[in-house]
Amino acid sequence: MEAAPTPPVTxxxxxxxxxxxxxxxxxxxxxxxxxxxxxxxLHILGVGIDPGDxxxxxxxxxxxxxxxxDDGAHQKSEGWQxxxxxxxxxxxxxxxxxxxxxxxxxxxxxxSGNAAFYFAVPPQFFGPxxxxxxxxxxxxxxxxxxxxxxxxxxxxxxxxxxxALNAQILSKIAExxxxxxxxxxxxxxxxxxxxxxxxxxxxxxxxxxxxxxxVQITAAETVDVGMRGKFxxxxxxxxxxxxxxxxxxxxxxxxxxxxxxGAEAIRSEKSKALSALRIYTPEExxxxxxxxxxxxxxxxxxxxxxxxxxxxxxxxxxxETFVAVKLYVxxxxxxxxxxxxRTGKAMTxxxxxxxxxxxxxxxxxxxxxxxxRNLPPNRxxxxxxxxxxxxxxxxxxxxGLSVDTVPVSLDFRYADxxxxxxxxxxxxxxxxxxxxxxxxxxxxxxxxxxxxxxxxFLDVWAKSDQAPEPYAPGTMGPSCADDxxxxxxxxxxxxxxxxxxxxxxxx
Ligand code: BG6
Numbered sequence: 279m280e281a282a283p284t285p286p287v288t289x290x291x292x293x294x295x296x297x298x299x300x301x302x303x304x305x306x307x308x309x310x311x312x313x314x315x316x317x318x319x320l321h322i323l324g325v326g327i328d329p330g331d332x333x334x335x336x337x338x339x340x341x342x343x344x345x346x347x348d349d350g351a352h353q354k355s356e357g358w359q360x361x362x363x364x365x366x367x368x369x370x371x372x373x374x375x376x377x378x379x380x381x382x383x384x385x386x387x388x389x390s391g392n393a394a395f396y397f398a399v400p401p402q403f404f405g406p407x408x409x410x411x412x413x414x415x416x417x418x419x420x421x422x423x424x425x426x427x428x429x430x431x432x433x434x435x436x437x438x439x440x441x442a443l444n445a446q447i448l449s450k451i452a453e454x455x456x457x458x459x460x461x462x463x464x465x466x467x468x469x470x471x472x473x474x475x476x477x478x479x480x481x482x483x484x485x486x487x488x489x490x491x492x493v494q495i496t497a498a499e500t501v502d503v504g505m506r507g508k509f510x511x512x513x514x515x516x517x518x519x520x521x522x523x524x525x526x527x528x529x530x531x532x533x534x535x536x537x538x539x540g541a542e543a544i545r546s547e548k549s550k551a552l553s554a555l556r557i558y559t560p561e562e563x564x565x566x567x568x569x570x571x572x573x574x575x576x577x578x579x580x581x582x583x584x585x586x587x588x589x590x591x592x593x594x595x596x597x598e599t600f601v602a603v604k605l606y607v608x609x610x611x612x613x614x615x616x617x618x619x620r621t622g623k624a625m626t627x628x629x630x631x632x633x634x635x636x637x638x639x640x641x642x643x644x645x646x647x648x649x650x651r652n653l654p655p656n657r658x659x660x661x662x663x664x665x666x667x668x669x670x671x672x673x674x675x676x677x678g679l680s681v682d683t684v685p686v687s688l689d690f691r692y693a694d695x696x697x698x699x700x701x702x703x704x705x706x707x708x709x710x711x712x713x714x715x716x717x718x719x720x721x722x723x724x725x726x727x728x729x730x731x732x733x734x735f736l737d738v739w740a741k742s743d744q745a746p747e748p749y750a751p752g753t754m755g756p757s758c759a760d761d762x763x764x765x766x767x768x769x770x771x772x773x774x775x776x777x778x779x780x781x782x783x784x785x
Pocket of ligand 1: 518
């Protein structure tokens, strides 16, 4: 089905001169403009603390875009040349009232009353911004148009703060006006999880504890903390990645079939799956999670500064740059199936993947086969990034006179079949924000269920003197991560393996 163009709208971006705006939002809007989904009736009103006027913002964006890709394609594109005519800017302090009166004036003068307010600002401003917008009547919807707010992560720093933020926001506006973003949901392969499951009988019919042994969800990164020391030291790998990005993937894997493809049906099933995550006692939290921190070293030939020596990181910080947890989704479908999640910085490969390992066949008829080596369990690997795709690992008969089995991989890569271009991942999120589809945005209950499941880990670590275990850059993380899974007789999926297979081995 062809996507329809978006309605007229003013996108009011708080934090318009910041990194998110220029690196992701504007390029995504350019891509949407190029594909004809966003027309000349989209206007951007930037708001920021930097002094300047409309021309200043356009100039800044122009110069950033010209360096964004090798040939300056975004800057030269027809989409940008048209869009840059419709960008304006208000400079000021958005803790003060004046700026909101100015926004009101601009929106009243706009040809359409539709407005989406995008909070590309530090999280301490989220609640106060909603209050100010509401006080000035800017969130009131009418026949003249919709009013929506888009909020980036982090949404809270623990269960209590996430609940407080939801309460503050929802005391001023309706849930239907709130678009809580998780950029992982903009990734094509993440959206494909639902299609893979619910459009394929041969997948969904095996999708339960009768056939699945365990699930692994990994988001490994090669980047280090770099210039984000202040944010990261206060945050750590668990808060930064688990209750948000990794739980979104987990929810897609674990949810029941929705009773329709409407936003509420899907969001309800995802929230149900997250609220079924087992809430651990302090003792369980202690034994079901491990933490690591990277030391100095080299990665792909580049020097890596130890986390503890990174700018704005306390030398005696106990913050983790790697975390692995073992969780259970306590539902009929998933009873007894562990979900192992891990994420870390400065690791051996950039690899975001979900590996679903099926149970071993109940009886192996192949007398000649070394079962451990040649008859591994089936696996389905959903490669989220890089090299987006899906593969199935099966066993076949090795050619020859004796009956011997050999594992092979059936491999599908998006790039082989489709022109997926250079999307930022924000295209579908912005498009849905404009057309009013909340499917890819998180509902308050889903966010809180996620925090509830990780809170026991935060609590035991806050009380513990134990520091995260060091790991060298370019590895799979600390050895305690291996222990977490090998003590159950299982192993982590090797990082970056699919890309290698694809590069030649899977013949
Ligand atoms: C962000 C985290 O939300 O996601 C970063 O704050 C992390 O620390 C990033 O690097 C990962 O996103 P992606 O799309 O690069 O995998």
